[in-house]
Amino acid sequence: MAKVPRSFRLLEELEKGEKGIGDGTCSYGLADGDDIEMRVWNGTVIGPGHSVHENRIYSLKITCGENYPDAPPTVQFLTKINLPFVNPQNGNVDPSRLPVLASWRRTSTLETVLVEIRREMASSSNRKLPQPPEGSMF
Numbered sequence: 180m181a182k183v184p185r186s187f188r189l190l191e192e193l194e195k196g197e198k199g200i201g202d203g204t205c206s207y208g209l210a211d212g213d214d215i216e217m218r219v220w221n222g223t224v225i226g227p228g229h230s231v232h233e234n235r236i237y238s239l240k241i242t243c244g245e246n247y248p249d250a251p252p253t254v255q256f257l258t259k260i261n262l263p264f265v266n267p268q269n270g271n272v273d274p275s276r277l278p279v280l281a282s283w284r285r286t287s288t289l290e291t292v293l294v295e296i297r298r299e300m301a302s303s304s305n306r307k308l309p310q311p312p313e314g315s316m317f
Contacts, residue, residue, distance in 0.1 A: 188248050189217040192289050196220075205293035207241065218243055220289060222254075224297050230306035232260075235313055239296075241289055251283040254292060259311040262299065270317035272296075 183191075196207040204227070210219040222239035226232025238257040244250060254277075256270035264276035274280035279287060279295035299305055 185243075185245070185247060186217070189243060193217065195288075195290065201290075201294070205290065205297055207289050207293060210240070220252075222289065222293050224293055224300070227297055227301035227306075230301050231308060231310050232300045232306075235310075239293070241292070243289075248285050248287070251280045251287070252289065252292065254280070254296075255317075257316055259315040259317055261308050261310050262305055264299070 192207075193209060199206065204225045205223065207220050207222040209217060210221045220241040220243065222241050224237045224239065226235040226237065228234075236258070237260060240255045240257055242253045242255075244253070251274055253274075254272040256265055256272070259270070261267065264273050265271070266273065272280065274283075277295070277299065279292055
């Protein structure tokens with residue numbers, strides 16, 4: 180199968196992100212519409228119900244390096260959150276501790292990353308973790 184160039188792949192993801200995905204609990208788009216390299220993205224995750232994250236809105240910065248999608252993006256929470264895979268000092272996601280990044284596949288997408296982060300929030304080990312005050316930022 181032919182390898183889709185980085186720019187084509189990111190244009191596809193941008194188009195999908197602008198249309199809105201799934202049930203609206205995760206969204207993403209370019210941080211700067213003039214970023215022709217499509218490197219820096221904003222992501223939003225609405226906390227899952229029946230958890231300490233319920234109805235909270237989490238903002239993330241996603242950076243797609245020059246090797247994306249062969250290499251995973253870097254992800255940073257801008258909204259403070261307490262999760263085992265998030266550095267409590269700066270909000271950086273440790274790729275080795277988040278399965279979707281640790282076992283990155285070229286077919287994974289920005290949507291995949293956000294949906295998996297939301298799934299982790301709802302997991303039995305994370306759903307009741309004490310959280311910083313709502314709205315605090317890194």
